[in-house]
Amino acid sequence: MSPNNHIKKVAIVGATGTVGKFIVEELLKLGKHEVTAISRKDSPSASSIPAGVKVAAVDYSDESTLVNALKGQEVLIITMSTLAPPDTQLQLIRAAAAANVPYVLPNEWGCDMADEQLGKEILLGNSEVPARKLVEELGKSSWIGVVSGFWYEYSLGMGEQCYGMEVKDKTWTFYDDGETKINSSTWPQSGRAVAKLLSLPIEPETTGGPSLSSYKNKFIYVSSFLVSQKDMFASVLRVTGTKESDWTIKYEDSTKRYQEAQKKVFGGDRTAFPTLLYSRIFYKDGVGNFEARRGGIANDTLGLPKEDLDEATKIGIYRNENGLKYH
Structure with a gap:
C-alpha cells in the first residue's frame, strides 16, 4: 500500500x-x-x-x-x-x-x-x-x-428495558413473539x-x-450477530445451565410498549427512553435488521471475525448481575 x-x-x-x-x-x-x-x-x-x-x-x-x-x-x-x-x-x-x-x-x-x-x-x-x-x-x-446496531453485551446487561433479561429474578420480557431478528454488535x-x-x-x-x-x-x-430475543434466550440458557421452566416469561406488544414509553418521555420521564428506543427497533417492520434492508453488511470487506454468541452472552449476564451500566 x-x-x-x-x-x-x-x-x-x-x-x-x-x-x-x-x-x-x-x-x-x-x-x-x-x-x-x-x-x-x-x-x-x-x-x-x-x-x-x-x-x-x-x-x-x-x-x-x-x-x-x-x-x-x-x-x-x-x-x-x-x-x-x-x-x-x-x-x-x-x-x-x-x-x-x-x-x-x-x-x-x-x-x-x-x-x-x-x-x-x-x-x-x-x-x-x-x-x-x-x-x-x-x-x-x-x-x-x-x-x-445496539451493543450486544451492553444491551443484554441493561435489563428488561432493553433486550428483556433480568438474571437475578430470572425473568424475560419478549417483544411480540420474541422472534424478530435484529443486528447487534x-x-x-x-x-x-x-x-x-x-x-x-x-x-x-x-x-x-x-x-x-x-x-x-x-x-x-457492520454487525456481530443477527439474532432474535429467542436466540438470545437460548444462549442464556446454555451459558447459565438453566431451563426455560426456571424463568418467568412475559410477552408485550412492541407497538403498545413504544407508545406508552413515548408518552412518558414526552411527559418529562427520560428513564423511559430505553424502553422507547428498544421497543421501536423490535417492530416487525424489520428496521432492526439492516443486514436485510441494506443488502448485506461490510464485515467481509473489513475482514471482521465471526464471534461466539455465548461468549458475548456471558459478558452481558455478568453486567446484568453486577448492575454495570457502561464498560
Whole structure:
C-alpha cells in the first residue's frame, strides 16, 4: 500500500468512553495510525488515556483550541453521550472543517439512521441529521456513519428495558413473539470495524477494490450477530445451565410498549427512553435488521471475525448481575 494512500493521523473525542475505549484499543493493536485524544482541559478522564495516545487539551468555549488540536489530522472520530450538549458535535464539525480534516465519523454507533423517519421516532435524528448535513454544507470534510446496531453485551446487561433479561429474578420480557431478528454488535467488534475501515486505502488500489473514499457521505453497516430475543434466550440458557421452566416469561406488544414509553418521555420521564428506543427497533417492520434492508453488511470487506454468541452472552449476564451500566 502506498503510504500516501493511507490514513495515518486520527483524532478521537471520547477516547475513554463507552465505545471510544474499544476504538482506541483496536487502532493501537493495528499499529497503523497516530492516535490523538481530544480532551477537555482538566478532564479527569485524561489520566486513563492509554500509552501511545497523544492528548490534545481543548476548551469548548474557545473554538480556536479545537481547530489547533485538529490541524494535520486526517480523521476525526466523535463518540459522546446522547446527553452531551447538542451543540458540542456541531462545534467539533465546524472546527474539523476549519482545520481541513478530510473525514469525520460522527456520533452514530447504533441504529440505521439512514432512515430519517426512524430517527424521528427514536428521538435521535434531531441531533444526528443536522451533524451530517453540516459536514456537507461546510464542504471541507466527508462524513462516514458507522451503523453497528445496539451493543450486544451492553444491551443484554441493561435489563428488561432493553433486550428483556433480568438474571437475578430470572425473568424475560419478549417483544411480540420474541422472534424478530435484529443486528447487534459487541463493543470490540465496533472498535475493530472502525480500525479496519480507517486501514482501507483512501482510493482503490485495484479496479473495484475497497477504499475509504467509497464511503464518503455514506453509511457503512457492520454487525456481530443477527439474532432474535429467542436466540438470545437460548444462549442464556446454555451459558447459565438453566431451563426455560426456571424463568418467568412475559410477552408485550412492541407497538403498545413504544407508545406508552413515548408518552412518558414526552411527559418529562427520560428513564423511559430505553424502553422507547428498544421497543421501536423490535417492530416487525424489520428496521432492526439492516443486514436485510441494506443488502448485506461490510464485515467481509473489513475482514471482521465471526464471534461466539455465548461468549458475548456471558459478558452481558455478568453486567446484568453486577448492575454495570457502561464498560
